[in-house]
Amino acid sequence: MGLTNYLILGAVFFCIGIYGVLVRRNAVMILISIELMLNAANLNFVAFTKYVDPVKLTGHIFTIFVITIEAAEVVVGLAIILAGYRCLKSIKVEDINLMKW
Amino acid sequence: MDCLEKICSLLPNMTFWILALMGIVCAVLAVTVRNLVHAVLFLAGFLMSVAGLFITLEAEFLALVQVLIFVGAIVVLFMFLIMLTHQITDLSVPQGNQLKGVAVIVATVLFGLIFYLLKAMKWQEVVLPVKGDIANIGRLLLSPYVLAFELVSVALLVALIGAIVIARKKE
Numbered sequence: 001m002g003l004t005n006y007l008i009l010g011a012v013f014f015c016i017g018i019y020g021v022l023v024r025r026n027a028v029m030i031l032i033s034i035e036l037m038l039n040a041a042n043l044n045f046v047a048f049t050k051y052v053d054p055v056k057l058t059g060h061i062f063t064i065f066v067i068t069i070e071a072a073e074v075v076v077g078l079a080i081i082l083a084g085y086r087c088l089k090s091i092k093v094e095d096i097n098l099m100k101w
Numbered sequence: 102m103d104c105l106e107k108i109c110s111l112l113p114n115m116t117f118w119i120l121a122l123m124g125i126v127c128a129v130l131a132v133t134v135r136n137l138v139h140a141v142l143f144l145a146g147f148l149m150s151v152a153g154l155f156i157t158l159e160a161e162f163l164a165l166v167q168v169l170i171f172v173g174a175i176v177v178l179f180m181f182l183i184m185l186t187h188q189i190t191d192l193s194v195p196q197g198n199q200l201k202g203v204a205v206i207v208a209t210v211l212f213g214l215i216f217y218l219l220k221a222m223k224w225q226e227v228v229l230p231v232k233g234d235i236a237n238i239g240r241l242l243l244s245p246y247v248l249a250f251e252l253v254s255v256a257l258l259v260a261l262i263g264a265i266v267i268a269r270k271k272e
Contacts, residue, residue: 003226004219006158009121011215013128013147015208020132022204028137028182032144035175036128039151042167050158052224054231060238061246063163067170068253072260074175078182079264085186086270094198 006047013040027081027091031074038070116157124150141179148172159231162238 013036020033042063049059085091124147131143148171155164242250 003224005117005121006154007219008216009124009154011212011219012125013151014215015212016125016128016132018211019204019208022200022207023198024132025198026137028179029132029140032140032179033132035144035171036131036147039148039171043151043154046155046158046160046163049233050160050231051226054227054229057231057233057237057241060160060163060233061241063160064166064238064242065249065253067166068257071170071175072257074178075264076260076267078178079268082182082185082268091186 003047003051007044010040010044010047013037013043025092025094027084027093028078030093031077031081035070035074038066042066113157117154120150120153120157124154137183138180141176141183144179145172145176148176160233162233162235 017033017036017040020036021030024030024033045059045063045066047059049057053059081091084096088095127143127147127150131140131147134140134143148167152164152167152172155161155167
């Protein structure tokens with residue numbers, strides 16, 4: 001399949017992730033939507049390394065780094081949600097309003 | 102035999118479309134269902150279909166890394182959090198806020214922009230075999246990209262320590 005098909009598929013996943021980030025009220029659901037967006041970017045990288053630069057494997061290396069940093073981000077995000085749940089007894093993002101005026 | 106050959110020649114295209122459809126369905130369901138556990142399971146289905154797409158792109162090592170790390174560790178981490186904060190599978194609470202219409206418009210406009218840009222670009226496509234095996238990736242990680250590799254290791258250590266400190270019980 002052509003390169004453009006994979007890129008358009010990546011764009012579809014990315015836009016579904018953006019919809020999820022904007023709509024969801026639950027912090028864990030927002031993290032799930034961020035996962036969708038990051039995987040769309042990974043798909044783009046791997047598609048480019050197959051069709052444009054198969055010898056140097058740059059996209060594969062970058063994808064490994066993206067996966068690693070994404071795992072770190074999910075861990076820290078879930079720890080923050082857990083700490084917030086202990087204080088506020090809720091994980092809806094509209095309940096995190098202690099610093100609002 | 103002739104129809105078998107025809108089916109075998111159509112199989113890469115069919116695999117891409119089947120995996121793409123499965124990925125899109127799992128992604129749309131992951132952002133719209135009310136139950137949080139179902140959303141995490143649909144995320145796992147989406148990650149498996151992305152791993153299948155990596156295999157069609159001749160990136161077998163990355164597909165296995167994706168399954169191991171994402172479905173094997175990150176989805177399990179989400180499940181742990183759901184178990185620890187066990188009031189959040191409350192089904193009577195609506196899960197979308199009042200930005201639904203605006204979000205649909207924003208997502209569609211963004212997709213239209215990216216689609217228009219992708220149709221206008223012409224990349225030089227190269228048809229070479231991708232040697233994405235572990236030996237090549239290991240050699241690349243240790244010779245040209247060794248600085249980024251070490252920095253990512255330090256970033257993982259920092260994330261680990263930070264998560265433990267943040268999620269600790271305060272006595």
